[in-house]
Amino acid sequence: NFMLTQPHSVSESPGKTVTISCTGSSGSIASNYVQWYQQRPGSAPTTVIYEDNQRPSGVPDRFSGSIDSSSNSASLTISGLKTEDEADYYCQSYDSSNRVVFGGGTKLTVL
Amino acid sequence: QLQLQESGPGLVKPSETLSLTCTVSGGSISSSSYYWGWIRQPPGKGLEWIGSIYYSGSTYYNPSLKSRVTISVDTSKNQFSLKLSSVTAADTAVYYCARHRGYCSSTSCYPKMGFDPWGQGTLVTVSS
Numbered sequence A: 001n002f003m004l005t006q007p008h009s010v011s012e013s014p015g016k017t018v019t020i021s022c023t024g025s026s027g028s029i030a031s032n033y034v035q036w037y038q039q040r041p042g043s044a045p046t047t048v049i050y051e052d053n054q055r056p057s058g059v060p061d062r063f064s065g066s067i068d069s070s071s072n073s074a075s076l077t078i079s080g081l082k083t084e085d086e087a088d089y090y091c092q093s094y095d096s097s098n099r100v101v102f103g104g105g106t107k108l109t110v111l
Numbered sequence B: 001q002l003q004l005q006e007s008g009p010g011l012v013k014p015s016e017t018l019s020l021t022c023t024v025s026g027g028s029i030s031s032s033s034y035y036w037g038w039i040r041q042p043p044g045k046g047l048e049w050i051g052s053i054y055y056s057g058s059t060y061y062n063p064s065l066k067s068r069v070t071i072s073v074d075t076s077k078n079q080f081s082l083k084l085s086s087v088t089a090a091d092t093a094v095y096y097c098a099r100h101r102g103y104c105s106s107t108s109c110y111p112k113m114g115f116d117p118w119g120q121g122t123l124v125t126v127s128s
Helices: none
Strands: A009-012 A018-024 A035-039 A046-049 A063-068 A073-078 A087-094 A100-102 A106-110 B003-007 B018-025 B034-041 B048-054 B059-061 B069-074 B079-084 B093-101 B115-118 B122-126
Touching: A009 A018, A018 A087, A018 A106, A046 A063, A046 B115, A073 A087, A100 B048, B003 B093, B003 B115, B018 B034, B018 B093, B018 B122, B034 B115, B048 B069, B048 B079, B048 B093, B059 B069, B079 B093
Parallel strands: A009 A106
Antiparallel strands: A018 A073, A035 A046, A035 A087, A063 A073, A087 A100, A087 A106, B003 B018, B018 B079, B034 B048, B034 B093, B048 B059, B069 B079, B093 B115, B093 B122
């Protein structure tokens, strides 16, 4: 089964830049679009990146997404970290049968 | 602004059927560009896709849940629903509904894009 693997947690200081990876278990991660969701405690997820690298309106340009085919991974980069960025982040894509796959989630701590 | 709202019992007994409805407001569930999905999140754990439905009734299900899941749509009420049978404590979770963007051509549409927006979620506990 196709899986997306994320680090369990990452931490960084305010003002710094952090990158969260999402690695595909097989095939090519570039074959399907990757989305990234932010989930604050007690709230529903919201989209911060869609279609690999697109930002919804209202999401600051401090958030960016990319695909690295050589490592079969997607990345979410947040620059100029703010305490409000502290949340869980999930990547999401598809397997070869068009079934939705979520990564396990990464807890971002801004300290 | 499109909004989704989940509704249904917050407590279900083991072996019974969990039933939830998602009401869509501010837009039509019959849009040709979108599917409508269910996602769940057990307490303290990650997100799990349950399945998605098109307004025509076409469905895609998570293979691990497929034998127990039925998703249906009622376009007249702008609602879609989830039924999960033979529940156990492992089905205790916050259940979210969300609009699921399709990858569409002139002849077909597949649920291959992202989920947005999401409902606020509803906690369903399986316990006797």
